[in-house]
Amino acid sequence: MDTRLLVLPVPQRVAFEAGECWLPEPLTVGPTGSAAYDATIRRELNARTARQARTAQVQFLPAAGAPADLAEFATDPEGYALVAAANGVSVWAAQPAGHLYAALTLRQILRQCGHRIPCLRIGDKPKLRHRGAMLSFPQGHTAYRTTLMRHIVPELARWKINALYLYLESYFDFPSLPHFAGPGAMTPDDAKELDRFCQAYNIQLIPQLNVMAHCGEILTLQKYHHLVECPPNQDFRTLPGFNLCATTPEVRTLVETMLTDLFGCFSAPLIHVGGDEVSSLGECPRCQPHLTELGKPGLYLDYFGNVRDIAAKHGRKIGIWGDMLLHYYKDAKPEDRKRVFAPLRQNTVIYDWHYSGGSPDTLKFFVAEGFETIACSSTHLCYSSALWPGQAVNQRLLFGDAVAAGALGGMTTAWCNFTGLHEEHFNYLFASAGTVLWSGPGDKTLAPDLDLATFEKAYLLQRYGFTNDTLTRYWHILGDARGPVLSVLAPLHGVNPRKCLYHTDNVLTFWKHYAHLLRDDGLERYRTGIADARRIWEQVKTDTAAGVDPYLPYQEAPLLMHEHLLRRYEMTEAVYAAYDDAAKAQFEDPKLCTKRLNEAADRLLAHVNDFPPIEKYLTAARKEFGLDRSSQLRLAATRRKMEELAAFLRSLATSGRPLPAFIQMHDVFLDVPRTNWYGDREHEWATGPARFQRYTLQSGPWTAAVANADREADQA
Ligand SMILES: [Zn+2]
The missing domain is CATH 3.20.20.80 (Glycosidases)
Incomplete structure (x- = not known):
């Protein structure tokens, strides 16, 4: 076995002794004096109560009988002394809580060592109550x-x-x-x-x-x-x-x-x-x-x-x-x-x-x-x-x-x-x-x-039964601030990525906030980091014994998010390129302009195919974790608004209107722009088919003072 116990929290004192303690299944345990804890202990140790307490493989005893060198642990309200010897395990504790905690420690030792555990003496109590x-x-x-x-x-x-x-x-x-x-x-x-x-x-x-x-x-x-x-x-x-x-x-x-x-x-x-x-x-x-x-x-x-x-x-x-x-x-x-x-x-x-x-x-x-x-x-x-x-x-x-x-x-x-x-x-x-x-x-x-x-x-x-480090490597790739994924997105590498996906109905928001980070080699680094995480996650899945932990599959969530955001970004760059071409050709080569705008719309709508993995995840997370329905509603709205944007892009080809700057698709078409003055080129947004018209809304109270109000007061 490992030369140390892989037990959490680490017991305050552990001393290994010569020999082994064999605890064959089914494990038998004695009573602690607390019926509720006895049931918990049986469940946690997958054990049954011994017919006669003194024949149990694991004995729960009062603190008074604890070995002298471990007495300070056994007398603590949550502490315990545990001795595993060739003839079985003895636990001494002042309170049932100590017996329970000893059993939970033993559970972890069994998980590490199997049913032959080393003979050892443990004294344990908490630093904080x-x-x-x-x-x-x-x-x-x-x-x-x-x-x-x-x-x-x-x-x-x-x-x-x-x-x-x-x-x-x-x-x-x-x-x-x-x-x-x-x-x-x-x-x-x-x-x-x-x-x-x-x-x-x-x-x-x-x-x-x-x-x-x-x-x-x-x-x-x-x-x-x-x-x-x-x-x-x-x-x-x-x-x-x-x-x-x-x-x-x-x-x-x-x-x-x-x-x-x-x-x-x-x-x-x-x-x-x-x-x-x-x-x-x-x-x-x-x-x-x-x-x-x-x-x-x-x-x-x-x-x-x-x-x-x-x-x-x-x-x-x-x-x-x-x-x-x-x-x-x-x-x-x-x-x-x-x-x-x-x-x-x-x-x-x-x-x-x-x-x-x-x-x-x-x-x-x-x-x-x-x-x-x-x-x-x-x-x-x-x-x-x-x-x-x-x-x-x-x-x-x-x-x-x-x-x-x-x-x-x-x-x-x-x-x-x-x-x-x-x-x-x-x-x-x-x-x-x-x-x-x-x-x-x-x-x-x-x-x-x-x-x-x-x-x-x-x-x-202890949590997942894994004896390799694949899952922690996965966590670090996706979660380390200096890791291959988040270092690219810094300084927007905190909560922003998931807000750009689940807290918006605007398909261009991620692009708007991250374009300056993903240009140059950023995109390639982001892509590589995500691909590494995917490769390692697939390994986690093959390592998983069936049914080992019902919530493990949900650890895929951040990866699904990044994969989706990457595709969304790639889509937006492709749409942008086609749109920019269309603008250059608009009044010189109307046919080319139409072709490019249709390509932009098609590429945008193809992104709908990237939605099922995150939609499926949100549905399951709602069921299992009770996560908010609003995120599901926002995703559905994002798709609807993408269809509107695609239709608008196609309509621009024949509108005769000079193509608005692409960022206006984010700021005006997909969002409600707010201003206390008037929107740029609002006259064009106010014309055309009603479906594509947009207007600005007041952003806050009108604070301009009345001119010469002081003079008015003087005259009163
Ligand atoms: Zn009051």
């Missing part, structure tokens, strides 16, 4: 999928994650607010079922509301629109809606209703209530008197103090993001600073979020202020178009700071499951985060004695 992962639902309106969640929860438990956050904002089928959530929302039955399922894996299921900012889902209902926080110089009826008013009693009642409903569905002692990125607070006439009395920090703390008190009535704590508290603290007068946090200090957990590296000062600050503090990194999903393995470095830095600051723990946020990708595509980064949260960071490596290459090797083995 709270180890969270988050999934987002409202951003993209991801529909709830039970099968997916039942797949994700055991995966997270295997990385020893013990808290699963569901970012709901208000996208939940609240029993007290019928018809509120809209289609696809998680229901109370879903929540209760998932809550039970998580408990059996030692995972707290923690819902996340947002009760001040990010409340667009509430405020875009007419029934609640008047609850928007509205500056005095505005009419609330004309505002889009983002912040709830902090003082209106109706808001407080609504929030209490939502909280109470969630407490009835989720058993966790903690609920996250948002509180981040507040852009408007205390500005409306209702708030003004309170603002004068309390100031913005006071108003914010009064509001969340009330939320905290509602939670306390139900025996729960609240969690809030740290950004606004840092902001208000910074702005407070020195003499006020001491009391800024006083109203919240009890029963409030702070989530200090930093997605691009460490933040030792803010973490130390919150801990010193007496808060239970959780450091929040991310998967960077909303900033990228493929798994970005480099984010593991940022996780290590931040969670390392959390350990050093004495924080309660860390969690990995995940935003915006939409436009073609879901967190499941980024599962690697939940494993890397779980590893650092449990094992702590290494000095220069991901975790102590675990470099990134070894992490990846262990991850592929």
Whole structure:
């Protein structure tokens, strides 16, 4: 076997001993004392309960009997001591969670070694007590999928994650607010079922509301629109809606209703209530008197103090993001600073979020202020178009700071499951985060004695059963910022590629934004990088044992995206060349002009043949992951508008109109141009067949001042 364990997270202490421990199938296990964990352990080890506990091959024993050198691990609330000897495996733990974690470690050892494992002694316990992962639902309106969640929860438990956050904002089928959530929302039955399922894996299921900012889902209902926080110089009826008013009693009642409903569905002692990125607070006439009395920090703390008190009535704590508290603290007068946090200090957990590296000062600050503090990194999903393995470095830095600051723990946020990708595509980064949260960071490596290459090797083995590195090579080709694909697209190599495909109905958008990057040798490099990724992905597919992981095939998503964008780009260049020829010939050689315009239209329509792979993918991703329907609608609209553009190109041949610059096809024909003045050559866009006419629309309020208004006032 390998000279080291390929187990994630890395146990704190491992010592190999002479000899082997044979664990023939079917494995027999003893009871842990927790019926729920026993069932989980049997499932995870593919084992059955021994008829007599003392004959079991794997024995779960109380911490008191642990070998002296491993006692410090066995007595930890989640720790364990595990000894594999010739006569079987013994596990000592103080709590059932420790027994469960030992079993999950054993599962990974069996996966690496088969049924003859080396004799060894393991002592293990977590560096951080709270180890969270988050999934987002409202951003993209991801529909709830039970099968997916039942797949994700055991995966997270295997990385020893013990808290699963569901970012709901208000996208939940609240029993007290019928018809509120809209289609696809998680229901109370879903929540209760998932809550039970998580408990059996030692995972707290923690819902996340947002009760001040990010409340667009509430405020875009007419029934609640008047609850928007509205500056005095505005009419609330004309505002889009983002912040709830902090003082209106109706808001407080609504929030209490939502909280109470969630407490009835989720058993966790903690609920996250948002509180981040507040852009408007205390500005409306209702708030003004309170603002004068309390100031913005006071108003914010009064509001969340009330939320905290509602939670306390139900025996729960609240969690809030740290950004606004840092902001208000910074702005407070020195003499006020001491009391800024006083109203919240009890029963409030702070989530200090930093997605691009460490933040030792803010973490130390919150801990010193007496808060239970959780450091929040991310998967960077909303900033990228493929798994970005480099984010593991940022996780290590931040969670390392959390350990050093004495924080309660860390969690990995995940935003915006939409436009073609879901967190499941980024599962690697939940494993890397779980590893650092449990094992702590290494000095220069991901975790102590675990470099990134070894992490990846262990991850592929444990998640997918792969013993080669083909899949990680695929991920790096598509995901590394300096890799062969993204380096060509820099600086637009983050989320832009997938937005140019799934967040537009304009077939020319990718070309418009990337032409300057793909000219010269860029296109060839992009093509080569994509071809390499395709070759390696085909290898991944042949390596796959049938049914090894139902979600593995979806890892093809970023490749399908790039392949499509490449074809779209090649199409556009060909259309451009024909169109440019047509323009040159237009009034000298009308026949040639017509021929070229027809060629341009034909080439454009041939691109329709490139759609089935991504359409098929989106349909499947909708079914499996609940990804947004809007992306499917945008693709369908893109095709429709391509047909219109093709018809327009053909019509230009006989129109007598000098051909508009090609970019006008993007800016005017396929988009609605907005301007406060008039569009260039709008007179030509306003004539011709109605189907092809276009006009500009106002882009914003007309701000030009009335001439000599001051003089008018003087005369009054
Ligand atoms: Zn207000």
